[in-house]
Amino acid sequence: MENARHTMLLVDDTEINLDILEGIFEADFIILKALNGKQALKVLKSQKVDIVILDVVMPEMDGFGVLEAMKEDPALADIPVIIATADEGENEERALLNGADDFIKKPYNPVAVYKRVENILVKHVLEREKLKDALNNSKMEFQSLADSVPGGISVWKAEDKISVRYYNDGWCELMGCTPERFAEKYAEDLSKVIYPPDRERVMGALLADSKPGRSVHLEHRIVRDDQEVRWVNLSAVHYKTEDGAPIYRAVDIDVTSSKENEILAEQRNVELRHILEHDSLTDVYNRYGFCTRTSSFLKDHPDEKYVIMQLDIERFKVVNELYGIDVGDKVLCTLAECLKKHLEGIGVFGRFEADHFVMCIPDDREFQEHVRTTLQSQMADMGLRHEIDLYFGIYPITDRDMSVELMCDRAQLALESIKGNYNQNYIIYDDIMNQKVLLEQEITNEMEWALEGGQFQVYIQPIYSLKENCLVSAEALVRWFHPEKGMISPGDFIPFFEKNGFIVKLDAYVREKVVELLAAVKKQGKRSVPVSVNLSRLELYDPDFCNKLVGLIENYQVSPEYLRLEITESAYTDNPQQLLDTIGVLRKYGFDILMDDFGSGYSSLNMLKEVPVDILKLDMRFLAGNDVFGREASILASIVHMAHDIGMATVAEGIETEEQASFLKKIACEYGQGYYYSRPIPSEKFLELLDSGTHAEGRRASGSKA
Ligand code: C2E
Ligand code: CA
C-alpha cells in the first residue's frame, strides 16, 4: 500500500496469531491489537480504524458478536472487517452474511492475506470516494438550486422565536446584507425581520396547532437590514417536530412589486368607487352612493326607526345669480360640512344635485328639529344679505322593502308640497300626498277635454283705488268647474299645468275670453277698465308670443292699454335676459306690465333696478295677520316709497281687513285688491258691477285710472 498509513486492528485471543499478522502488516500499517471482542470494541470507539481482522473464536464475545455490534453502530458499520477462521465452510458463509468483507484462513499464507487486505482496502476507499463525490455533487446541486431560487430558503424551528438552522444566500439578498451580518444579526431569531404590525398574524399561523405535513402560505412584510419594508410571500412546510416545536422548511419570495401593484389597483378601485359614489363639490354621497349606502345601513339597523329627510334651498338659483357661483358653492359646502359634523355615525347623507340634499336619520322628532334648526342657523351665519330659507320633506320609513329611491321620491313629494310656503319649512309625508299624485294624474287625463268642454271659466277680481275708493281695474283668474269634483281652484292645477306645459293653452284661452269681455264692454258703451291676465313664464320662451298677442287684440279691436300682463319675478330669475327682451317688446306695443307677488322672493329689490315694469303687485298675505306696525309693515312702506321713486305704481293684493286698507292708504299705496273689496266674480257679474257703479262700500269718488 502506498503513502497513507492506514490503521489496522487485529483481534485474536491467541497472541501468537496477533504477532504473525503484525509481522505481515507492520511495515505498511499502524497496528492496534485486542485480545478479545470487548477490548476490540473499546479500541474501535476510541480511535479511528481503517480495517479490522477479526478472529471468530474468542472467549466472552466472539468475532460474530463484534461484527454484529459494529454493524449496529453507524460510526463503525462502514469499517471493513476481514474474518480469520480455522475451519472453512459454515463460518465463512456466516461471516459474509453478517456483513464481513472477506475472510482469511489459518494458518496464514502471508502473501494471500496481504493481497486480500489490500483488495478490500482499495475497494473500500474507492467506494468511499465515490460516495463522497456523489454526496458532494448532490450538495452542490442543491446549493445551486437553492441559490437560483429568487428568494430565501431556510429551515428553522418556530417557538416564541424562529431559530434558523439553514439559510441560503437568497435570504441575505432578501435582507440586503452579507451572510456574515445575517448570521450574526438574524439567524438566531428570524422573527425579528417580520414587520411588527404583521408579526402576530405570522407567528399565529406558524404556531397554530401545527402537525407535520401542514403547510403555511401567507404574505407579510419584512424589515430589511436597511430598514426598508418589503412584501414577501412565505410558503413553509412543517416537516417534523422537535421538543414539541415545529421545524419548518420555508421559501420566502419578495413580492413587493406585485403586491405594490395589487395595492395600487386596490387603491384605484377605492378611488373609482369614491368617485362613483360621491359628489365632487361637497364630497358627500351622490344619489347613487346615498341610495346604496342607505339600503345597507337600513339592513344593518333592522330594529331602529328611520326617516328620509330631503332638503332644498328656496330659490337657490337666485343665490348663484346675486352672489356668484363661488358663494353658491360655499353655501352648498357649508351645508355638507354641517351634515358631516352632525350626522356622521348617526345616519347617511348626501347631495342629489344642485341644492338638493338628502339624509336618512333616526325617526326622532326632536333630533330632526335639531338638525333643521342647526342647518338653518348655519345659513344665517354665512352673513349673506338675503336670508336663505331651507325646506324639508320627511318620509318616515315604514316599509323597508320599498326601494330607497322611492322613499326619497316620497320625501321630495312632501317637500314640494310646501315649497314657496312662507310659514312652513318642513312637512311629513303621508298618504294624502300620494293621493295628490293620483289627482294630478287624473287632471292630466282630463284637462284637454275639460278645456274643450268649457269647464274652465274666467273670473274677474276688481281692483280699487285706495284713495278714491272706486273700481279702477281688474285681474282675470281662472276657475275649473269639474262635473264631479266641483270647483277646483287654480292653486291646485296651475303649478301642475306649468309642469306639463298645458298652461300655455289654458292662458291663451283665458286671454281670448278677457279680450272678448273687453270688446263686449266697449261695444256696450260701458266704462272700460284695464283687466290683467297672468302670464306663465313658459310663454315668455315662445318667440311668437308678442305677435300672437297683438293679433288677438287687433282681431277684437281692443286697445293694448286695456290688456295688462302680470308676470312673476321667478320668470326673471329663470332667464333674466329673455324676460327683459320680451318686456321691452310688449311695452313698445303699449301693454302695461305688472310685477306679480312682489316681495315674495329674494331677487326683488335687485331685479327692480333692471326690469322696467309699470306696476308692482305686493302680496298682503305675507303680512302676518293684521300687524300693520311690525317689521314687514315698514318694509312694505319702504318698497312703496321706492317704487314711487322709480316711477312705478303699487297694487296691494290680498287685502282682507279695513286696517290693512287704511294702512296701505297711509303709506300711499295706490291700489288695492282683495276680499275686503270683492272676491273674484264671474265675468257677467263683473259686467253688472261696471253698470251698477264702481265704488266700494257705496262711498263715492270720481273715477280714476289705475
Ligand atoms: P295671483 O295672480 O297672485 O292671484 C291672486 C290670488 O289671490 C287669487 O287666487 C285670488 O283669488 C286670491 N285673492 C284675492 N284677494 C284675496 C284675499 O283678500 N285673500 C286671500 N286669501 N286671497 C285673495 P286664485 O284665483 O286661487 O289664483 C291663485 C294663483 O293662480 C294666482 O295667484 C295666479 O298665480 C294663478 N292663476 C290664476 N289664474 C290664472 C291664469 O289664468 N293663468 C295663470 N298663468 N295663472 C293663474
Ligand atoms: Ca296675478
Ligand code: CA
Ligand atoms: Ca299675486
